[in-house]
Amino acid sequence: MGSTGDIVKAIVPEGKYKGTWTGALACRKNGYFDIKNKEGVRIAQGINHKHCKVLSRVDGYEYTTECLKVDGILLMTKVTSILPWET
DSSP states (O other): OOOOEEEEEEEOOOSOOOOOEEEEEEOTTOOOOEEEOOOOOEEEEEEEEEEEEEEEEOOOOEEEEEEEETTEEEEEEEEEEEEEEEO
Protein backbone atom coordinates (compact mmCIF):
# COMPACT_ATOMS: atom_id res chain seq x y z
CA MET A 1 0.00 0.00 0.00
CA GLY A 2 2.31 2.75 1.20
CA SER A 3 5.14 3.50 3.55
CA THR A 4 5.75 6.08 6.26
CA GLY A 5 6.05 9.56 4.79
CA ASP A 6 4.01 8.95 1.63
CA ILE A 7 1.41 11.64 0.91
CA VAL A 8 -2.05 10.09 0.76
CA LYS A 9 -5.69 11.04 0.37
CA ALA A 10 -8.07 8.97 2.50
CA ILE A 11 -11.83 8.97 2.03
CA VAL A 12 -13.24 7.40 5.21
CA PRO A 13 -16.94 6.49 4.82
CA GLU A 14 -17.82 5.94 8.50
CA GLY A 15 -16.58 6.10 12.08
CA LYS A 16 -14.96 8.75 14.24
CA TYR A 17 -12.72 9.99 11.40
CA LYS A 18 -15.42 10.05 8.71
CA GLY A 19 -14.50 12.45 5.90
CA THR A 20 -11.68 13.22 3.50
CA TRP A 21 -8.14 13.51 4.86
CA THR A 22 -4.91 14.45 3.06
CA GLY A 23 -1.48 14.24 4.64
CA ALA A 24 1.61 12.17 5.36
CA LEU A 25 1.19 8.50 6.16
CA ALA A 26 2.42 6.96 9.39
CA CYS A 27 2.38 3.15 9.45
CA ARG A 28 1.31 1.28 12.56
CA LYS A 29 2.44 -2.14 13.71
CA ASN A 30 -1.14 -3.52 13.48
CA GLY A 31 -1.42 -2.70 9.75
CA TYR A 32 -3.53 0.43 10.03
CA PHE A 33 -2.34 3.97 9.32
CA ASP A 34 -2.32 7.42 10.87
CA ILE A 35 -2.43 10.57 8.76
CA LYS A 36 -0.41 13.62 9.80
CA ASN A 37 -0.68 17.22 8.61
CA LYS A 38 2.22 19.49 7.56
CA GLU A 39 3.14 20.21 11.19
CA GLY A 40 3.34 16.49 12.01
CA VAL A 41 0.16 16.44 14.11
CA ARG A 42 -2.04 13.35 13.76
CA ILE A 43 -5.31 14.35 12.13
CA ALA A 44 -6.75 10.84 11.61
CA GLN A 45 -5.87 7.56 13.32
CA GLY A 46 -6.41 3.88 12.61
CA ILE A 47 -7.29 4.27 8.93
CA ASN A 48 -7.60 1.10 6.83
CA HIS A 49 -5.48 0.83 3.66
CA LYS A 50 -8.66 0.33 1.60
CA HIS A 51 -9.57 4.00 2.15
CA CYS A 52 -6.16 5.42 1.14
CA LYS A 53 -4.84 6.50 -2.25
CA VAL A 54 -1.14 7.37 -2.59
CA LEU A 55 -0.63 10.83 -4.12
CA SER A 56 3.16 11.02 -3.76
CA ARG A 57 5.73 8.48 -2.63
CA VAL A 58 8.63 9.35 -0.33
CA ASP A 59 11.80 9.87 -2.37
CA GLY A 60 14.17 11.49 0.14
CA TYR A 61 13.27 15.08 -0.74
CA GLU A 62 10.89 17.57 0.82
CA TYR A 63 8.79 19.60 -1.62
CA THR A 64 7.24 23.03 -1.14
CA THR A 65 4.38 24.07 -3.38
CA GLU A 66 2.81 27.40 -4.19
CA CYS A 67 -0.74 27.89 -5.48
CA LEU A 68 -1.53 30.59 -8.02
CA LYS A 69 -5.10 31.91 -7.73
CA VAL A 70 -6.87 34.62 -9.71
CA ASP A 71 -10.21 35.82 -8.34
CA GLY A 72 -10.28 32.80 -6.04
CA ILE A 73 -9.85 30.31 -8.91
CA LEU A 74 -6.90 27.93 -8.71
CA LEU A 75 -4.93 28.20 -11.95
CA MET A 76 -1.90 26.06 -11.20
CA THR A 77 0.37 24.70 -8.53
CA LYS A 78 4.12 24.83 -8.98
CA VAL A 79 7.01 23.41 -7.00
CA THR A 80 8.95 26.31 -5.49
CA SER A 81 11.76 24.40 -3.79
CA ILE A 82 13.16 20.92 -3.43
CA LEU A 83 15.24 20.22 -0.35
CA PRO A 84 16.98 16.96 0.52
CA TRP A 85 16.04 15.57 3.92
CA GLU A 86 18.66 15.99 6.57
CA THR A 87 19.91 12.82 8.21
